Amino acid sequence: MFGKNDTEKKLETTRIDAARFDAPTTTSAPQQSASTIGNSLKIQGEITGAEDLTIEGRVEGTVTLKQNRVTVGKSGRVSANINAKSMIIDGEVTGDLEAAEQILVRKSGLVKGNVRAPRIVLEDGARIKGSVDTDTTENLLVSYETTAPSTTVNGAKKADDSKSSATSRSAIQ
Amino acid sequence: MNTFCLRRSQPSTIPAGFYRSLGLASVAEFLATKSRPRVLDLGPARAATVAYLSTYRPRIQIEDLTSAIIDSRERTAAPDPLLSLTEMTDRRPFDLIFAWDLCNYLSVSGVEALGRYLRSVSSPRTILFGSFWNTIEMPELPLHMHIGKENTLVYEPRSAVMTVGPRYSKRQILEMIPHLQIARSFLARNGMEEHIFTTRDFSVESSADDNV
Numbered sequence: 222m223f224g225k226n227d228t229e230k231k232l233e234t235t236r237i238d239a240a241r242f243d244a245p246t247t248t249s250a251p252q253q254s255a256s257t258i259g260n261s262l263k264i265q266g267e268i269t270g271a272e273d274l275t276i277e278g279r280v281e282g283t284v285t286l287k288q289n290r291v292t293v294g295k296s297g298r299v300s301a302n303i304n305a306k307s308m309i310i311d312g313e314v315t316g317d318l319e320a321a322e323q324i325l326v327r328k329s330g331l332v333k334g335n336v337r338a339p340r341i342v343l344e345d346g347a348r349i350k351g352s353v354d355t356d357t358t359e360n361l362l363v364s365y366e367t368t369a370p371s372t373t374v375n376g377a378k379k380a381d382d383s384k385s386s387a388t389s390r391s392a393i394q
Numbered sequence: 395m396n397t398f399c400l401r402r403s404q405p406s407t408i409p410a411g412f413y414r415s416l417g418l419a420s421v422a423e424f425l426a427t428k429s430r431p432r433v434l435d436l437g438p439a440r441a442a443t444v445a446y447l448s449t450y451r452p453r454i455q456i457e458d459l460t461s462a463i464i465d466s467r468e469r470t471a472a473p474d475p476l477l478s479l480t481e482m483t484d485r486r487p488f489d490l491i492f493a494w495d496l497c498n499y500l501s502v503s504g505v506e507a508l509g510r511y512l513r514s515v516s517s518p519r520t521i522l523f524g525s526f527w528n529t530i531e532m533p534e535l536p537l538h539m540h541i542g543k544e545n546t547l548v549y550e551p552r553s554a555v556m557t558v559g560p561r562y563s564k565r566q567i568l569e570m571i572p573h574l575q576i577a578r579s580f581l582a583r584n585g586m587e588e589h590i591f592t593t594r595d596f597s598v599e600s601s602a603d604d605n606v
Contacts, residue, residue: 326439341444349439349456350478356430356451 260296268301276312287321295329302334310347317351408533408584410550416580417523417588418545421490424521425450431489434515436460436496442540442548443492455488459508460536463499464552467535476504479511487517493524494547495536495586498560502570505562509571522574522591526567529585532559549584564589 255273258264262278273290276297284291284303291305297312307322310330318324320338328346337354425431425447433452435443436459447454462475491512497505512522525539525547535552542548564576567589574591581587 343439343441343444345441347439347441348458348461350458351456353439353444353454353456354452355444355448356453 258297260294293330308338407554407556408537408549408551410548411584412542412546412548413583415545415547415582415588417525417578417590418541418547420578420590421521421523422545424490425452428489432486434488434491436491436493437536437539440540442542446541452490459493459496463496464535467499475500476507476511479508485514488515488520489517491516491520491522493522494539495525495527497524497562497567497570498527498532499536505567505570509573512571513573516573516593518593520593521577523588524591525582525586525588526562527559527585528561528587529559530561531556533557547582 255275256270257275258278258280260277264278264280264282266282268274268280268282268284268286270286271288272286273292274284274286275292275294276284276299277294278296279298279300281300284299284301284305286305288306290307290309291303292309293299293303293312293314295311297314299312299314300316301314302316302319303314304319306320308318308320308324309327310318310325310332311327312329313331313333315333317335318332318337322338323340323342324336324338325342326332326336326344326347326349328344330344331348333350335352335354336349337352339355341353341355343349428450431450431452433447433454435454435456437443437456438458438461439456444454457479459475459479462478466475493508493512497508500508516522533551533553534555534557537549538552539547539549562570564579568574568576571591573594575594576589577592578590579587580589
Protein backbone atom coordinates (compact mmCIF):
# COMPACT_ATOMS: atom_id res chain seq x y z
CA MET A 222 0.00 0.00 0.00
CA PHE A 223 2.84 2.35 0.84
CA GLY A 224 4.66 1.32 -2.35
CA LYS A 225 1.53 1.93 -4.38
CA ASN A 226 1.35 5.44 -2.93
CA ASP A 227 4.99 5.94 -3.82
CA THR A 228 4.28 4.92 -7.38
CA GLU A 229 1.25 7.13 -7.53
CA LYS A 230 3.25 10.01 -6.14
CA LYS A 231 6.00 9.37 -8.68
CA LEU A 232 3.50 9.36 -11.51
CA GLU A 233 1.90 12.48 -10.14
CA THR A 234 5.28 14.23 -9.93
CA THR A 235 6.12 13.18 -13.46
CA ARG A 236 2.83 14.56 -14.73
CA ILE A 237 3.44 17.88 -12.94
CA ASP A 238 6.96 18.18 -14.39
CA ALA A 239 5.68 17.44 -17.85
CA ALA A 240 2.89 19.94 -17.43
CA ARG A 241 5.43 22.72 -16.85
CA PHE A 242 6.76 22.25 -20.39
CA ASP A 243 3.55 21.34 -22.18
CA ALA A 244 1.77 24.04 -24.07
CA PRO A 245 -1.23 25.24 -22.09
CA THR A 246 -4.38 24.33 -23.90
CA THR A 247 -7.18 25.99 -22.01
CA THR A 248 -6.24 29.64 -21.68
CA SER A 249 -5.41 32.03 -24.49
CA ALA A 250 -2.96 34.03 -22.33
CA PRO A 251 -0.85 31.47 -20.49
CA GLN A 252 0.96 32.55 -17.40
CA GLN A 253 4.68 32.40 -18.04
CA SER A 254 7.54 32.94 -15.74
CA ALA A 255 9.87 35.83 -16.46
CA SER A 256 13.61 35.91 -16.13
CA THR A 257 15.88 38.81 -15.30
CA ILE A 258 19.52 39.27 -16.14
CA GLY A 259 20.71 41.40 -13.27
CA ASN A 260 22.88 44.46 -13.69
CA SER A 261 25.98 42.69 -12.46
CA LEU A 262 25.71 39.87 -14.99
CA LYS A 263 27.37 39.67 -18.37
CA ILE A 264 26.26 37.05 -20.88
CA GLN A 265 27.93 36.24 -24.15
CA GLY A 266 26.20 33.89 -26.51
CA GLU A 267 22.80 32.94 -27.82
CA ILE A 268 19.74 33.38 -25.64
CA THR A 269 16.61 31.50 -26.69
CA GLY A 270 13.62 30.47 -24.70
CA ALA A 271 9.91 30.65 -24.06
CA GLU A 272 9.54 33.24 -21.33
CA ASP A 273 9.68 36.97 -20.90
CA LEU A 274 13.13 38.39 -20.29
CA THR A 275 14.30 41.58 -18.62
CA ILE A 276 17.89 42.60 -19.22
CA GLU A 277 19.52 44.89 -16.68
CA GLY A 278 23.06 43.68 -17.31
CA ARG A 279 25.23 43.19 -20.36
CA VAL A 280 24.37 40.81 -23.19
CA GLU A 281 26.45 40.12 -26.27
CA GLY A 282 25.31 37.74 -28.98
CA THR A 283 21.72 37.11 -30.05
CA VAL A 284 18.42 37.09 -28.22
CA THR A 285 15.56 35.11 -29.75
CA LEU A 286 12.29 34.95 -27.81
CA LYS A 287 9.73 35.01 -30.55
CA GLN A 288 6.75 34.28 -28.30
CA ASN A 289 7.71 36.61 -25.48
CA ARG A 290 8.52 40.11 -24.43
CA VAL A 291 12.05 41.38 -24.03
CA THR A 292 12.68 44.40 -21.84
CA VAL A 293 16.03 46.16 -21.84
CA GLY A 294 16.06 48.08 -18.59
CA LYS A 295 17.76 51.40 -17.96
CA SER A 296 20.99 49.77 -16.92
CA GLY A 297 20.83 47.18 -19.68
CA ARG A 298 23.57 47.21 -22.31
CA VAL A 299 22.92 44.87 -25.20
CA SER A 300 25.12 44.21 -28.21
CA ALA A 301 22.92 41.75 -29.98
CA ASN A 302 20.17 41.33 -32.50
CA ILE A 303 16.88 40.81 -30.68
CA ASN A 304 13.93 38.96 -32.14
CA ALA A 305 10.89 38.86 -29.88
CA LYS A 306 7.14 39.14 -29.80
CA SER A 307 7.35 42.60 -28.28
CA MET A 308 10.05 44.80 -26.78
CA ILE A 309 10.50 47.65 -24.37
CA ILE A 310 13.81 49.46 -24.70
CA ASP A 311 14.87 51.63 -21.78
CA GLY A 312 18.61 51.08 -21.99
CA GLU A 313 21.13 50.79 -24.78
CA VAL A 314 21.01 48.35 -27.66
CA THR A 315 23.50 47.99 -30.47
CA GLY A 316 21.93 45.62 -32.93
CA ASP A 317 18.81 45.04 -34.96
CA LEU A 318 15.43 44.75 -33.28
CA GLU A 319 12.59 42.79 -34.80
CA ALA A 320 9.23 42.19 -33.14
CA ALA A 321 6.07 40.48 -34.27
CA GLU A 322 3.86 42.94 -32.40
CA GLN A 323 5.39 46.11 -31.00
CA ILE A 324 8.60 47.86 -30.09
CA LEU A 325 8.51 50.68 -27.55
CA VAL A 326 11.62 52.83 -27.19
CA ARG A 327 11.40 54.90 -24.03
CA LYS A 328 12.88 58.35 -23.63
CA SER A 329 15.99 56.96 -21.99
CA GLY A 330 16.43 54.31 -24.67
CA LEU A 331 19.19 54.32 -27.25
CA VAL A 332 19.14 52.03 -30.27
CA LYS A 333 21.94 51.81 -32.79
CA GLY A 334 20.54 49.51 -35.39
CA ASN A 335 17.47 48.77 -37.44
CA VAL A 336 14.04 48.60 -35.81
CA ARG A 337 11.32 46.56 -37.44
CA ALA A 338 7.81 45.85 -36.12
CA PRO A 339 4.20 46.40 -37.16
CA ARG A 340 3.93 48.99 -34.42
CA ILE A 341 6.78 51.17 -33.26
CA VAL A 342 6.29 53.60 -30.41
CA LEU A 343 8.88 56.25 -29.66
CA GLU A 344 8.76 58.37 -26.53
CA ASP A 345 10.01 61.93 -26.83
CA GLY A 346 13.73 61.82 -26.29
CA ALA A 347 14.18 58.26 -27.55
CA ARG A 348 17.33 57.98 -29.62
CA ILE A 349 17.60 55.82 -32.69
CA LYS A 350 20.42 55.66 -35.16
CA GLY A 351 19.34 53.33 -37.92
CA SER A 352 16.25 52.50 -39.86
CA VAL A 353 12.66 52.25 -38.71
CA ASP A 354 10.42 49.90 -40.68
CA THR A 355 6.78 49.29 -39.82
CA ASP A 356 5.98 47.21 -42.86
CA THR A 357 6.74 43.68 -41.80
CA THR A 358 4.27 41.71 -43.87
CA GLU A 359 6.95 40.13 -46.05
CA ASN A 360 9.09 39.25 -43.07
CA LEU A 361 6.22 37.72 -41.09
CA LEU A 362 5.40 35.38 -43.93
CA VAL A 363 9.01 34.30 -44.24
CA SER A 364 9.45 33.67 -40.50
CA TYR A 365 6.38 31.44 -40.15
CA GLU A 366 7.15 29.49 -43.30
CA THR A 367 10.72 28.67 -42.35
CA THR A 368 10.16 27.68 -38.71
CA ALA A 369 7.00 25.55 -38.78
CA PRO A 370 4.73 25.32 -41.80
CA SER A 371 1.83 24.34 -39.50
CA THR A 372 2.35 27.21 -37.08
CA THR A 373 -0.64 29.49 -37.03
CA VAL A 374 -0.54 33.26 -37.09
CA ASN A 375 -1.55 33.22 -33.40
CA GLY A 376 1.70 31.42 -32.67
CA ALA A 377 0.77 28.10 -31.13
CA LYS A 378 3.67 26.83 -29.11
CA LYS A 379 5.88 24.30 -30.75
CA ALA A 380 6.62 20.92 -29.19
CA ASP A 381 10.31 21.70 -28.73
CA ASP A 382 9.65 24.68 -26.48
CA SER A 383 10.72 22.57 -23.50
CA LYS A 384 14.18 22.32 -24.99
CA SER A 385 14.14 26.08 -25.60
CA SER A 386 13.36 26.78 -21.95
CA ALA A 387 16.24 24.59 -20.83
CA THR A 388 18.54 26.33 -23.29
CA SER A 389 17.81 29.76 -21.84
CA ARG A 390 18.70 28.57 -18.34
CA SER A 391 21.89 26.77 -19.27
CA ALA A 392 23.20 29.72 -21.28
CA ILE A 393 23.25 31.96 -18.23
CA GLN A 394 26.69 32.10 -16.71
CA MET B 395 30.20 84.53 -51.32
CA ASN B 396 28.51 87.07 -49.07
CA THR B 397 29.69 87.33 -45.46
CA PHE B 398 27.31 87.15 -42.55
CA CYS B 399 25.20 90.21 -41.81
CA LEU B 400 26.24 91.59 -38.42
CA ARG B 401 23.48 94.12 -38.03
CA ARG B 402 21.58 93.18 -34.90
CA SER B 403 17.97 93.78 -34.09
CA GLN B 404 16.40 93.88 -30.64
CA PRO B 405 17.10 90.45 -29.09
CA SER B 406 14.01 88.31 -28.80
CA THR B 407 13.27 84.70 -28.11
CA ILE B 408 11.32 82.33 -30.31
CA PRO B 409 8.26 81.09 -28.47
CA ALA B 410 7.03 77.55 -28.99
CA GLY B 411 4.30 77.23 -31.58
CA PHE B 412 3.21 75.62 -34.78
CA TYR B 413 2.45 76.60 -38.34
CA ARG B 414 0.74 75.08 -41.30
CA SER B 415 3.57 73.81 -43.46
CA LEU B 416 3.14 74.13 -47.19
CA GLY B 417 6.38 72.22 -47.55
CA LEU B 418 4.85 69.29 -45.72
CA ALA B 419 1.79 69.49 -47.95
CA SER B 420 4.12 69.22 -50.96
CA VAL B 421 5.79 66.21 -49.37
CA ALA B 422 2.39 64.55 -48.88
CA GLU B 423 1.62 65.02 -52.57
CA PHE B 424 4.97 63.47 -53.45
CA LEU B 425 4.57 60.50 -51.11
CA ALA B 426 1.14 59.73 -52.50
CA THR B 427 2.85 58.69 -55.74
CA LYS B 428 5.36 56.40 -54.00
CA SER B 429 5.24 52.82 -52.84
CA ARG B 430 7.47 51.93 -49.92
CA PRO B 431 9.52 55.12 -50.08
CA ARG B 432 12.96 55.29 -48.54
CA VAL B 433 13.12 58.28 -46.24
CA LEU B 434 16.17 59.85 -44.62
CA ASP B 435 15.49 61.92 -41.52
CA LEU B 436 18.49 63.99 -40.46
CA GLY B 437 16.76 64.91 -37.19
CA PRO B 438 16.12 62.94 -34.01
CA ALA B 439 13.76 59.98 -33.84
CA ARG B 440 10.28 61.43 -33.65
CA ALA B 441 7.16 59.41 -32.97
CA ALA B 442 5.06 61.90 -34.89
CA THR B 443 7.22 61.57 -38.00
CA VAL B 444 7.06 57.78 -37.87
CA ALA B 445 3.29 57.93 -37.38
CA TYR B 446 2.84 60.46 -40.19
CA LEU B 447 4.88 58.43 -42.64
CA SER B 448 3.56 55.03 -41.61
CA THR B 449 0.58 55.30 -43.96
CA TYR B 450 3.03 55.23 -46.85
CA ARG B 451 4.80 52.08 -45.56
CA PRO B 452 8.21 53.69 -45.63
CA ARG B 453 11.62 52.59 -44.54
CA ILE B 454 12.90 55.48 -42.47
CA GLN B 455 16.61 55.90 -41.92
CA ILE B 456 17.34 58.12 -38.94
CA GLU B 457 20.69 59.88 -38.86
CA ASP B 458 20.37 62.36 -36.05
CA LEU B 459 22.50 65.23 -37.28
CA THR B 460 20.55 67.63 -35.05
CA SER B 461 21.72 65.95 -31.86
CA ALA B 462 25.26 65.72 -33.21
CA ILE B 463 25.26 69.47 -33.89
CA ILE B 464 23.92 70.21 -30.40
CA ASP B 465 26.54 67.89 -28.92
CA SER B 466 29.33 69.63 -30.83
CA ARG B 467 28.21 73.01 -29.49
CA GLU B 468 27.94 71.84 -25.91
CA ARG B 469 31.08 69.72 -25.68
CA THR B 470 34.48 70.93 -26.83
CA ALA B 471 35.70 67.35 -27.39
CA ALA B 472 32.64 66.26 -29.33
CA PRO B 473 33.28 64.65 -32.71
CA ASP B 474 32.54 66.36 -36.00
CA PRO B 475 28.74 66.18 -36.36
CA LEU B 476 29.09 65.03 -39.95
CA LEU B 477 31.46 62.20 -39.09
CA SER B 478 28.77 59.53 -38.70
CA LEU B 479 27.27 60.46 -42.08
CA THR B 480 30.54 60.19 -43.93
CA GLU B 481 31.19 56.79 -42.32
CA MET B 482 27.95 55.30 -43.59
CA THR B 483 28.53 52.55 -46.11
CA ASP B 484 24.95 52.13 -47.32
CA ARG B 485 24.63 54.61 -50.18
CA ARG B 486 21.34 53.40 -51.65
CA PRO B 487 19.36 56.44 -52.77
CA PHE B 488 16.52 57.88 -50.74
CA ASP B 489 13.22 59.12 -52.14
CA LEU B 490 12.73 61.80 -49.49
CA ILE B 491 15.10 63.60 -47.17
CA PHE B 492 14.13 65.72 -44.16
CA ALA B 493 16.66 68.40 -43.22
CA TRP B 494 14.89 70.78 -40.85
CA ASP B 495 16.78 73.64 -39.25
CA LEU B 496 20.22 72.15 -39.83
CA CYS B 497 22.28 74.17 -42.30
CA ASN B 498 21.95 77.29 -40.16
CA TYR B 499 24.19 75.60 -37.61
CA LEU B 500 26.86 74.41 -40.02
CA SER B 501 29.70 76.38 -41.46
CA VAL B 502 30.01 76.83 -45.21
CA SER B 503 32.41 73.88 -45.37
CA GLY B 504 30.02 71.88 -43.21
CA VAL B 505 27.11 72.56 -45.55
CA GLU B 506 29.29 71.64 -48.52
CA ALA B 507 30.29 68.36 -46.85
CA LEU B 508 26.64 67.64 -46.07
CA GLY B 509 25.83 68.39 -49.69
CA ARG B 510 28.40 65.86 -50.91
CA TYR B 511 26.92 63.19 -48.66
CA LEU B 512 23.38 64.03 -49.80
CA ARG B 513 24.43 63.75 -53.42
CA SER B 514 25.80 60.26 -52.76
CA VAL B 515 22.43 59.11 -51.42
CA SER B 516 20.23 60.87 -53.98
CA SER B 517 18.79 59.79 -57.27
CA PRO B 518 17.19 61.95 -59.97
CA ARG B 519 13.85 61.34 -58.21
CA THR B 520 14.94 62.38 -54.72
CA ILE B 521 13.37 65.40 -53.06
CA LEU B 522 14.66 67.18 -49.97
CA PHE B 523 12.51 69.15 -47.56
CA GLY B 524 14.67 71.70 -45.77
CA SER B 525 13.98 74.66 -43.53
CA PHE B 526 16.28 77.60 -42.85
CA TRP B 527 16.25 80.70 -40.72
CA ASN B 528 16.33 83.88 -42.73
CA THR B 529 16.14 86.26 -39.78
CA ILE B 530 18.97 88.35 -38.35
CA GLU B 531 18.90 86.31 -35.17
CA MET B 532 18.00 82.71 -34.59
CA PRO B 533 17.98 80.36 -31.58
CA GLU B 534 21.50 79.21 -30.66
CA LEU B 535 20.40 75.57 -30.99
CA PRO B 536 18.23 73.86 -33.63
CA LEU B 537 14.53 73.83 -32.85
CA HIS B 538 12.82 70.74 -31.56
CA MET B 539 10.36 70.10 -34.40
CA HIS B 540 7.80 67.44 -35.12
CA ILE B 541 4.87 66.93 -37.44
CA GLY B 542 1.50 67.88 -36.02
CA LYS B 543 -2.02 67.39 -37.29
CA GLU B 544 -3.14 68.44 -40.74
CA ASN B 545 0.32 69.12 -42.18
CA THR B 546 1.44 71.42 -39.39
CA LEU B 547 4.94 71.59 -37.99
CA VAL B 548 5.18 72.01 -34.23
CA TYR B 549 8.34 73.59 -32.89
CA GLU B 550 9.86 74.37 -29.54
CA PRO B 551 13.15 76.13 -28.84
CA ARG B 552 15.79 74.15 -26.96
CA SER B 553 17.29 77.36 -25.61
CA ALA B 554 16.11 80.90 -25.01
CA VAL B 555 19.49 82.25 -26.11
CA MET B 556 19.64 83.81 -29.54
CA THR B 557 22.58 84.09 -31.87
CA VAL B 558 23.36 85.77 -35.17
CA GLY B 559 21.93 83.81 -38.06
CA PRO B 560 24.03 83.01 -41.14
CA ARG B 561 21.12 83.97 -43.39
CA TYR B 562 22.20 81.81 -46.28
CA SER B 563 20.44 83.06 -49.38
CA LYS B 564 18.92 80.67 -51.87
CA ARG B 565 21.84 81.31 -54.20
CA GLN B 566 24.34 80.53 -51.45
CA ILE B 567 22.58 77.29 -50.56
CA LEU B 568 22.59 76.17 -54.18
CA GLU B 569 26.27 77.05 -54.49
CA MET B 570 27.09 74.95 -51.45
CA ILE B 571 24.88 72.01 -52.53
CA PRO B 572 25.14 72.20 -56.32
CA HIS B 573 23.30 68.96 -57.14
CA LEU B 574 20.05 70.44 -55.83
CA GLN B 575 17.66 72.94 -57.30
CA ILE B 576 14.80 74.68 -55.54
CA ALA B 577 11.41 73.55 -56.79
CA ARG B 578 9.23 75.39 -54.26
CA SER B 579 9.78 77.90 -51.48
CA PHE B 580 7.50 78.94 -48.65
CA LEU B 581 7.80 81.48 -45.86
CA ALA B 582 6.68 80.12 -42.49
CA ARG B 583 4.96 82.19 -39.87
CA ASN B 584 7.87 81.87 -37.45
CA GLY B 585 10.35 83.44 -39.88
CA MET B 586 11.78 80.25 -41.33
CA GLU B 587 11.96 79.53 -45.03
CA GLU B 588 10.95 76.13 -46.31
CA HIS B 589 12.39 74.80 -49.54
CA ILE B 590 11.50 71.73 -51.52
CA PHE B 591 14.64 70.74 -53.39
CA THR B 592 14.75 68.41 -56.34
CA THR B 593 17.82 66.86 -57.86
CA ARG B 594 19.40 68.37 -60.90
CA ASP B 595 20.37 66.20 -63.82
CA PHE B 596 23.33 64.15 -62.58
CA SER B 597 24.64 63.75 -66.10
CA VAL B 598 25.71 67.39 -66.28
CA GLU B 599 27.67 67.17 -63.01
CA SER B 600 31.40 66.61 -63.23
CA SER B 601 32.94 63.71 -61.32
CA ALA B 602 35.31 66.03 -59.47
CA ASP B 603 32.96 66.45 -56.54
CA ASP B 604 32.32 62.75 -56.04
CA ASN B 605 34.67 62.62 -53.05
CA VAL B 606 32.57 62.43 -49.90
